Amino acid sequence: MATMQMDRSDRSRLWEVTSRTIVYAAIGAALYGVLGLFSFLLPGTQNVTIRPAFAIVTFFGYAFGPIVGLFAGFVGNAIIDQLQGSGFLTYWNWSLANGLAGLVAGLAPLYLAAYMAGNISRRAIGGAIAGGVAAIIGFLFVFSDIWVGGSSPQTVLTGSYVPVVIADLIAAVILTPVLVYAWEPMKDQLGR
């Protein structure tokens, strides 16, 4: 009778794509879509809106890895555009910026290993840091508007980058740890 010992808690599998990756990615994207759509009711600065749902992207990246984060951000944002009527790809560079933010949050093990190995409050702090870093770095991609839309760097900086980073950074820093706190205790009861 074969006795099998299997343990796959290997943290280095950052880039593995299993059905788990795809399902989490799709759930992240759909959640971002649903919550993002509704938060449009709260208009913020000129062309950028406060999107508490952005924390979904950073949390999914942080908790489930860069691929999940990338997909959730990219597809989630594209879906919001799609449902609002601009089409899946019209603002592709903004979707990609969201995706990159998720990706950066998912790379946290590379730059926050110390935090992620700690207890739950350390991991929550790690989530806040990863969320903040993700917003700052990911949205750098909106500077592609200089090329795509012909806006000046100054316009992109003051009209898009700074407002979106501030709004989303606040959302990510406050809400990502909240989600980490809610999710961590459940993790041990589920999963494989």
Next chain:
Amino acid sequence: MNIAPRFLGRGSWLSRRDPRVLVIVVVFFIFATIQVWDARLVFLLLVLAFAWYRSAAIPFSAVRRNWIFALSFVTILVLLNSVLTGERVPGAEHRYFNIPLLGTPVSAESLSYAASQWMRYIAMVAIGFPVAFCVAPADFGVTFARLGIPEKFAFGVDLTFRFLPSLAADYQQTIDAQRVRGYDPTGGKGGPVFRLKRMIPILTPLTVNAIAGAEDTIDAMDLRGFGTGKRTWLRHLRFDRTDGLIIAGFGALLVAVTVAGYVTTSSRIWVPQFLIDLASR
């Protein structure tokens, strides 16, 4: 709460195209438009975009709000850019006045630039609309798969659409459950941090339940062999003659515009004479 994609263009000429055509056209067109600044040419592109949009036969009443949103979004963006930046045309400048406080000049050149920029954006929006309303929702995954996106991710897009309505229903139920406990999703005053914190009772259960529920979905996919080999897509996509011609046409447009950018002034701002005259008066 209805947040499913709306297939408004059902039955139109465009909806009978292979959905890949719609996506390819958007990509070709956007990359062509990005290279053009001459308002006369941009106007032609705008006309082309609207011809394309018209062929989708999307009833205007159903998308009025989407248009208002897109138009105001683009207009604000362009205004902001003009106000902050002013003219960006090297060489002669025909100034009307400076904006108070900021001191940004308003000139024949900056107006031309703004007009061009505005038309470019609107053209891109118009060409994108059919993707939103003229692709059968069920066709998304296969469209991306057959465009070369890895199959797992292409299916992920389908799966996202599958989760949307059920998560929207869960969202509604969570709001209800919290309102019964005296939670008011809109009430109270406070800054952004307060408003973010007010999201916690909604965001948390919705997210955690969705993740916990994913376990069964993952099992169901593994059990039916997801991602273990090349998959068939039940929906069979095939380009017909018209599709081929359309792609060739837009491809030619992209090439032509790219070449024109080197050999003509198409990528530079064109300032109409009457605007210049206006400044010299």
Next chain:
Amino acid sequence: MTSTAAPLLEVERLTFRYRRATEPAIRDLSLTLAAGEVLLVAGPSGCGKSTLIRAINGLIPHAYPGELSGSVRIDGRATTDLKLRDIGRTVGTVLQDPAKQIVGATVEAELAFGPENLGVAREEIRARIDRVVGRAGIQELVGRDTAALSGGERQLVATAGTLMMEPRLYVVDEPLANLDPATAERLLLLLRELADRGDAVLIVEHRVEEALDLRPDRVLYLDEGRERYHGPLDGFLRIADPDAVKLPFEVVLERVRAGARTAGDRRPAADLERPVDRSEPARLEFRGVRAGYGGTDVLRGVDARLERRETVAVLGPNGSGKTTLFRTAMHLLPVTAGDVLVDGTSIAGRGVADLATVFGYVFQSPSQMLFARTVREELVFGPRNLGRDPKTFDAIVEDALRRTALDGVEGILERPPLTLSFGQQKRLALAIALALEPPTLILDEPSAGQDHRTSSGFMREVLAVPGLESLYLVTHDVDLALTHADRILLFRDGEVVADGPPTAVIEDEARWIACNLRPTSLLRANVRWRVANGRFLSAEALAQRIVASDRGRAHAQEGRS
């Protein structure tokens, strides 16, 4: 090949411990299943039923790591040597929650999913869809979006998705939960047909009474991961604990006759005789209420009175508008015509939070509202929102926990709510509602998702809440409704089709069946014996009365002779 001689499924001394668990979830289980056989697996919540299923369909060990010993052989080949993809061709699984198992946005996409993944040719997939749709009898569902299906329709589509893989062994995990009784029967018939055709079926279900429609060849009863009984059905019915699984009434009666002690009906008898005073204003009154979503009316002119002191059960098919009815009562949904009155005055000007102090609303799925870091935080959320004095919070929390029997759980105040078991979460949801001290409780599907023991325990806690004036239930559990309610509202297509005491409402059996309900064995028995003048008794109580009156009659006869 030896596989022709080997049974379809052979499980030998199987033990499995999940990676993160300290104890094995199943221990030393052995069973075999041949083509054409049906095995029923029953047992209380958490006894390892789903784990056994995962071991059979190969998720253990291919997807769930842990410590495994013993073997599972499909067609004579060990699952450890097979790929998940190949096991899937022989073993078809229908998971516990169909809403989660469905991955396609349309019915057709869902059916095609499995064969698509296996690279089956397009024409073959089309042909299979035609065959499966016919066999499952879901012609009218083709072309629909899966999101728009009712719970029962979803279960049928999920099962059909498994049929598409053309397996020879079906494992089905608690398919009956959340189904209205008529749909449940339809599903069981489909499974029976598969077995008659020569496939094997393993079904997990604790609604044993219903599962008997499947005529299982054998029963495996599990408790705490171990085999407690394994053998023919009648033997099982002789030993099964009626407290833990729901048995047909005849079996309960037999057992009581034989002198077996059952836990009995612990329902406080005093509650039964609540005087209904029709002169005082009703707690909740609907007058010609119409309401719906996005322009279509779900409630189509509802008139009903729910009194201040009574227990009312609302029954009806999936999607008939039962939940919607109480959403309008809580002002969560505006009415488009008519009026809702609470204690005689219209709710038009009242807010949701205000109504929450009258009605404690316990939603079907408790986890949908749990968000706080600790149970304590969770409990004070409501009182804080309503501006109650923070000094009273400790007392409120303690009181609510005591009234729901949660105070016995160790370290309950500091527990993260989502780590509680489903049954405990359900109680916590009740405690949350009670924290606002409402005189009336509204329970949506109080028994769904729990085993028989937990759900009867839950109802006992509810009935024992001091100071509770009225209780309104929405449920698919016919026995639960009949035994608890003073009055039944029968719902269909957004209208009240019957309103009266249980005995009156069930008289018209055609109407009962038209509402997708079915006459349960307990219902029939209550009608037949009519021992409790117009009231319905639980199986145990009725059986005891019958036995007692039999004895009484026997005594009387002895005396006379």
